[in-house]
Amino acid sequence: MLEKNGVPSKEQVISCFPESSILVKPKAIIECYQEIPCNPCETSCPFDAIKIGVDINTRPIVDTSLCTGCGICVTKCPGLAIIVASILNDKAIFKIPYEFLPSPKKDENWNALNREGNIISKGKILSVLDSRKQEKTKLITVEVSKEYLYDFITIGCPDER
Amino acid sequence: MKKTPMLIIGGGPAGLSCAIQAASLGQSVTIVERSHSLGGQLVKQTHKFFGSEKQYASVRGFKIAELLIQEYEKYKDLIEVVLDATVTGLYPDKVCTIVQNGRYYKIKSEVIVVATGASEKFIAFENNDLPGIYGAGAVQTLMNQYGVLPGNKIVMVGSGNIGLIVSYQLMQAGVKVVSVLEAAPLIGGYLVHASKLRRLGVPIHTSKSILKANGSACVESIVIADLDDSWNPIPGTEETVEVDAVCVSVGLSPMHQLLSMVGARILFIPELGGWVPKVSECHETSVDNIFACGDLSGVEEASSAMVEGRLTGLFAARRLLGTIDNDESIHQDLISQLEGLRSGPFGKKTREGLLQMKEEGQC
Numbered sequence A: 001m002l003e004k005n006g007v008p009s010k011e012q013v014i015s016c017f018p019e020s021s022i023l024v025k026p027k028a029i030i031e032c033y034q035e036i037p038c039n040p041c042e043t044s045c046p047f048d049a050i051k052i053g054v055d056i057n058t059r060p061i062v063d064t065s066l067c068t069g070c071g072i073c074v075t076k077c078p079g080l081a082i083i084v085a086s087i088l089n090d091k092a093i094f095k096i097p098y099e100f101l102p103s104p105k106k107d108e109n110w111n112a113l114n115r116e117g118n119i120i121s122k123g124k125i126l127s128v129l130d131s132r133k134q135e136k137t138k139l140i141t142v143e144v145s146k147e148y149l150y151d152f153i154t155i156g157c158p159d160e161r
Numbered sequence B: 001m002k003k004t005p006m007l008i009i010g011g012g013p014a015g016l017s018c019a020i021q022a023a024s025l026g027q028s029v030t031i032v033e034r035s036h037s038l039g040g041q042l043v044k045q046t047h048k049f050f051g052s053e054k055q056y057a058s059v060r061g062f063k064i065a066e067l068l069i070q071e072y073e074k075y076k077d078l079i080e081v082v083l084d085a086t087v088t089g090l091y092p093d094k095v096c097t098i099v100q101n102g103r104y105y106k107i108k109s110e111v112i113v114v115a116t117g118a119s120e121k122f123i124a125f126e127n128n129d130l131p132g133i134y135g136a137g138a139v140q141t142l143m144n145q146y147g148v149l150p151g152n153k154i155v156m157v158g159s160g161n162i163g164l165i166v167s168y169q170l171m172q173a174g175v176k177v178v179s180v181l182e183a184a185p186l187i188g189g190y191l192v193h194a195s196k197l198r199r200l201g202v203p204i205h206t207s208k209s210i211l212k213a214n215g216s217a218c219v220e221s222i223v224i225a226d227l228d229d230s231w232n233p234i235p236g237t238e239e240t241v242e243v244d245a246v247c248v249s250v251g252l253s254p255m256h257q258l259l260s261m262v263g264a265r266i267l268f269i270p271e272l273g274g275w276v277p278k279v280s281e282c283h284e285t286s287v288d289n290i291f292a293c294g295d296l297s298g299v300e301e302a303s304s305a306m307v308e309g310r311l312t313g314l315f316a317a318r319r320l321l322g323t324i325d326n327d328e329s330i331h332q333d334l335i336s337q338l339e340g341l342r343s344g345p346f347g348k349k350t351r352e353g354l355l356q357m358k359e360e361g362q363c
């Protein structure tokens, strides 16, 4: 249970995703389940695709028709609660935030982890972005099998386990 | 004796914001800070902060300190900063005694703002004085300010935001975080912080705590156990865990000592962190012209400490300058920022605490 161990249920996770048909294009998925006083996701989005409103405690909502999947909000969110997801053929492609060393490199295969920290498969690193604006939160594009769309959340260094 | 119109004790986010606000209105101030740099707790925070843009959301804590210092530098001719100087006494005639590099002297001021922050609470367990058992603040100072690892294999006691964030920072530094223990039945901090630890494989156990530490020269292992609804250990659930460090993060208590010394009224309000000075809506204590703000007047966040600091800077400057241009619009903006930060479910404790403070009668 999320409030007891930090792991959201599958239903909670799925509730944050739009219909799969929408994910032919990359869209931001926000897993921010609590009302907390925070809104950089909203203010950082150049396309006004995230709505929180005047009360900064309101939970963010993504308007998928406006979201371009650019990933700017992903590195701005202090809770690391945003990823960008898309589906291409039998692959799910994610943009995730990453704040550890060593940094993954393009074309490497890293461990794909689920929300409990278990290894579910390998993930191929498609790109690593680290611009100054990201303030040291890297934006990693990772590809896993489509079956892990609702399971994949982050990567782990393959040498560590 | 040195004299100054406005003295601020503590150069953390609250004190620094207070000075900037007062100086922006034309008031000259002196900040006395006991450490060798300004910024208070912020200088050891390496994570991105919450809040909204006005409180520098999404900026890392130590960067917020840099931004505040840059802002202060704009008013350098109005703000005097005295570093490495600890205020050791505060007297009703508004005289402060200060110890700086072995020198002892006094400053007298018309208006004083106390912004000394809060200190860490600790818990009692057998051998809690063994080397390797730290408070979260010490861990952050060692690791993030001095680049020294506190241990290699650590258990975090407490799942409030500080416990969760420091656990994440420990992992970034390469320390193995074995688990996070929480005595309460639910995680205390923001769930986004909990989830970002959990997905890296760190288990968070609620209704569990530490019973004792073992070791001779330093901690070698600890005994943990499940707790019942009244937080008593359940016999038979004890478990020994090998660690070389333990980090205790079980809350903060406001540093009201200087205000107690000057005879300001101190109230016990658990929702605000324990013993806190009674302050009016203008952040004035029960002693005329002595104000308090930040974690000292209720443990919250840096975001609210900065806004409270600015608000207190406005009130203190108002006292000294009389009328102020745009007073009402500055006031309204700051009040609405504070309301925004406190209006959600996580602000409930603070709202209740502040209500109790208000009901305690006028100062």
Ligand SMILES: Cc1cc2nc3c(=O)[nH]c(=O)nc-3n(C[C@H](O)[C@H](O)[C@H](O)COP(=O)(O)OP(=O)(O)OC[C@H]3O[C@@H](n4cnc5c(N)ncnc54)[C@H](O)[C@@H]3O)c2cc1C
Pocket (backbone or CB within 6 Å): B009, B010, B011, B012, B013, B014, B015, B032, B033, B034, B035, B039, B040, B041, B042, B045, B048, B049, B050, B051, B085, B086, B087, B088, B115, B116, B117, B118, B136, B137, B140, B161, B162, B163, B165, B166, B255, B293, B294, B295, B296, B300, B301, B302, B303, B304, B305
């Ligand atoms: C791990 C951790 C994570 C946090 N994360 C966040 C976050 O994400 N977002 C957020 O908004 N907040 C966060 N906070 C909380 C935030 O740091 C504090 O709420 C904030 O620093 C309080 O500001 P302050 O100015 O009241 O006190 P402090 O920052 O504690 O500053 C008090 C200053 O007073 C000085 N002082 C004390 N006594 C004396 C004396 N006698 N003489 C001279 N100087 C004195 C101290 O040296 C210090 O510099 C976090 C805190 C911690 C520990």
Ligand code: SF4
Pocket (backbone or CB within 6 Å): A027, A028, A044, A045, A046, A047, A048, A049, A050, A062, A066, A067, A068, A069, A070, A071, A072, A073, A074, A084
């Ligand atoms: S991914 Fe880009 S467009 Fe979509 S919500 Fe985030 S910042 Fe906005």
Ligand code: SF4
Pocket (backbone or CB within 6 Å): A030, A031, A032, A038, A039, A040, A041, A042, A060, A076, A077, A078, A079, A080, A081, A082, B192
């Ligand atoms: S920035 Fe992240 S943590 Fe903050 S409200 Fe948006 S999604 Fe939630």
